[in-house]
Amino acid sequence: MNSIVRVIKLSDQEHNLAPLQSRKEDVIFYRAESEIGTLLPFKVYRWNRAGGSIRDHTHDYFQIWYVVKGEFIHTINQHTYSMVKGNIFVIPPYAVHRVDLVPGQDIDIIGCEFLPHFIDEQYQPHSGGKDSFDYSYLEQFMLDEEHVTPKLALSGETDLEVSRLLHDMLDEFQSGKRYYELVLKANLLKLMSVIMREMARQSGQSNEEDERVEKFRELMTAAIHYIHEHYNEELRLEKLCRKFSISKSYFCALFKRFTGKTYNDYLIDYRVHQAAAMLIDTDMTVTDICFQVGFNDVPYFSRVFKRQTGVTPTHFKKNASSV
Numbered sequence: 313m314n315s316i317v318r319v320i321k322l323s324d325q326e327h328n329l330a331p332l333q334s335r336k337e338d339v340i341f342y343r344a345e346s347e348i349g350t351l352l353p354f355k356v357y358r359w360n361r362a363g364g365s366i367r368d369h370t371h372d373y374f375q376i377w378y379v380v381k382g383e384f385i386h387t388i389n390q391h392t393y394s395m396v397k398g399n400i401f402v403i404p405p406y407a408v409h410r411v412d413l414v415p416g417q418d419i420d421i422i423g424c425e426f427l428p429h430f431i432d433e434q435y436q437p438h439s440g441g442k443d444s445f446d447y448s449y450l451e452q453f454m455l456d457e458e459h460v461t462p463k464l465a466l467s468g469e470t471d472l473e474v475s476r477l478l479h480d481m482l483d484e485f486q487s488g489k490r491y492y493e494l495v496l497k498a499n500l501l502k503l504m505s506v507i508m509r510e511m512a513r514q515s516g517q518s519n520e521e522d523e524r525v526e527k528f529r530e531l532m533t534a535a536i537h538y539i540h541e542h543y544n545e546e547l548r549l550e551k552l553c554r555k556f557s558i559s560k561s562y563f564c565a566l567f568k569r570f571t572g573k574t575y576n577d578y579l580i581d582y583r584v585h586q587a588a589a590m591l592i593d594t595d596m597t598v599t600d601i602c603f604q605v606g607f608n609d610v611p612y613f614s615r616v617f618k619r620q621t622g623v624t625p626t627h628f629k630k631n632a633s634s635v
Contacts, residue, residue: 339408342371344427353427354496356478356485360420366411373427374453375403376503378478382419385412386462393463398471400464402507404450407457422478430497431504448572449504452511461511470510477503531556532570535563543582544606549575583607584620591629598625 348355353373378400386393386401388409395401403409405428413419431449453460466474481499484492535556539547552575553560567575583605590601599610602625607613617625 338368340367340369342369342373344371344373344425347371348373348425348427352493353430354425354485354493354500356422356424356481356496358420358482359423360418361413365413368408368410370406370408371403371425372405373425374405374450376424377401377403378422378424378474380420380422380475382417382421383414384417384419384421385414386410387412388460388462389457391462395463398466400466400474400507401460401462402453402464402504403460404453404455407455407460409457409460409462422482424478424481424500424503426500431500449501449508452508453504464507464511464514466510470506473506474503477506528566529570531558532566535567536571539579539582543579543586544604547579547606579606580616581620584617587613587617587625588621588628591625598629601625 344353377395379395379397381397383394383396386395386409388403388407428450477499481496481503484495484499535552538552538555549560549563553563556563558566564575567573567578571578573581587601587605590596590604591598594601596604598614602608602610602613605613607616614624614626617623617628621628623631
């Protein structure tokens, strides 16, 4: 496919974002660096223009549109969908779609746009960072236009919750108060979770798997308790699986389902959490704490601790106290 570069002037009736480059003939390409900005890879806005259209386009960022009022036509993969109040879509990077607004129709949309690394800091375009816990928020939406859910109809409590989250995000984004980035990310993660649950419910997914997994809740609770009791020992996955008489592959799948993390990530997080408490509450040295919580290499412990907390253990011990 030959790529062409062209600047296209949009009419006043079209989207208020300026296109930079098309990915293919008659497809406009929007770049995040221009449309979202570089300071924060996220924005949320209200859009209430009437008439016109946003022709076939794509972008290198996620786009969420929620209809507060009115109607528009959403076209993706050569199929059209009428979007009305309570409808929402999530479009991933590089999926081609189109929006046609109804002439004379009042429209009120809350839009949210963000780069993947706003949710998953480890995300890389080609690798996807699939081992990252945060990637699970993106994974279900990382699809091409043939597999994107083009329209999700919300109702009842789900609609109220999505509307509240988006309105809160809009207020937070506009106010720019201290720590607003953290509040925005927290609300965005909640929003993605609510949408994923609703998509799963509407897709008619069988409860069979959930029931099967639920049978192992007691076993997984016991395994997690065992980790908490023995985290400072050499706690190999194989040893844990033998203790609870379960295959390694099934244990890993169940553990991720119950905790949201891989076994190794969970164990490291718990050890770092315990180390942080010891650094604050005891006079033990960093070296002693390293071995006390189950690490056997001080430089590795320091790297992991800094990756998890943003500072070295020494710096944390010196500055974590509130006095």
